[in-house]
Amino acid sequence: MSRKRNYAMVIDTKVCVGCSACVYACKAENNVPEGFCRDWIEEKTEGHFPELTMTIRSNRCQHCEVAPCVTYCPTGSSHYGRDGTVQIDRDWCTGCKACLAACPYDARYIHPKGYADKCSFCQHRLKQGLEPACVTTCPTSALNLVDLNSNDGVFGQLIEGREVLKDKVHAGTRPKLFWLH
């Protein structure tokens, strides 16, 4: 059965200012406990003064098309959603942490209640036709939710003429966060 949707995220590092609004929007929307986060900001500074370059990007679960967490989950708790996302069914999670060991992006953590947790692309909001909290909040519109199976042309417009980077492609995970440089 072919998927109806295949959600991905396009993140423009040229307009991201690293304000962390996405991080706090996510924490509030998903009741992420204190001391934990489902998404985060990374700042990388390189070069020699005065030729310094800084890359700022918002990062989270890559919702891989070949997700090691799903491959290695012994109970089927980590699974592919029908919308192309990677989700966790808390009722099935034993807290064995196989998924944490398997993730090359270290995107997961163990919730104080015992289950593995991570970015869900705000699946509850997607079902209501809304965008994820981070995308809605981002003040510079650096975050964009796209449907790779759609022919609306949004994805093509966003990446046109831009250098597109994906993280650890050689891991064979087919990650779905696209960073524009």
Added chain:
Amino acid sequence: MTEFVTNKINPHVLPNLHIWGWDVAIYLFLGGIAGGLLIISSAMILLQKGGIFNPSERVEEYNKQIQIASLLAPVVLGAGMFFLFLDLEFKTHVWRFYTHFNLTSPMSWGSWALLIFFPFSVFQAIVVCRFSSKPSFLFLARWEKLLEPYLNKIAAVNVHVGMGIGVYTGILLSTYYARPLWSNTVLGFVFLLSGISSAAALLLLIAPSREKQFYTKIDMYIIAAEGFATTLFILGGVTGTESMKNAMFYLIAGPYAAWFWILFVLSGLIIPLILETLEAIGKIRFSPLVPLLVLVGSISLRFIIVYAGQDVPTFA
């Protein structure tokens, strides 16, 4: 310069992964011994009875060591599983391992393999322990009579089940390619051989003096093989990708190097191999220190690999 700053704060994920601790290391150690005990005891039953295709007469009284090893295998594995249970973050969901089978998940294979290990190892123990001779265990006499004709077949299955559990303790770690030190196929064989050698050492420790040389020889051969497997494990790492190479150098030349070389390689492999060889050819007398060194080396190996494997940076 290159500087990296993040506000990612998740505990046990940063600054480096720390999800599995002492309880998992002890499980891997006990699981290895349980597998080893089952392999040795089943192999001895098959050799005594002339193999599966050649069922011989009923053995009236099994060797005490075969009895102890058959009985200890499920007990030690049960103890190991208790430590595994301690590691689970969502303990009330432990039964979820048995409501699903994921073909691609080694942990799923392992959970189901444990379910095969228990009945088959217990079947073997019921027959070889001759419980019917003791009045308080008379209720097992019926089982003993029922299972006795199939002992050769049960033992033949058990050799493989033991191997499976022994290899599995290594595969559990080695399939995570995100962790470059663990991501080494040979690890399964290192853990299997280390488990068999620990089981032989344990039996050597408790064997009566006239049988000690037999277990010394088993341990000597297995330790020699384990030494070669460890060499392949190191070579596999240093000739691997950049991540794997750095991870292996972190183990053999980093903060864990002293533990790895002295506690595992020197006092867990090389010294016992030399002493056991001398014991086997009758140059020196048996010392309980040798099997103890093997057991300490074996448990150290699990601790070093579990901890060092999480210290190294994630696959890059």
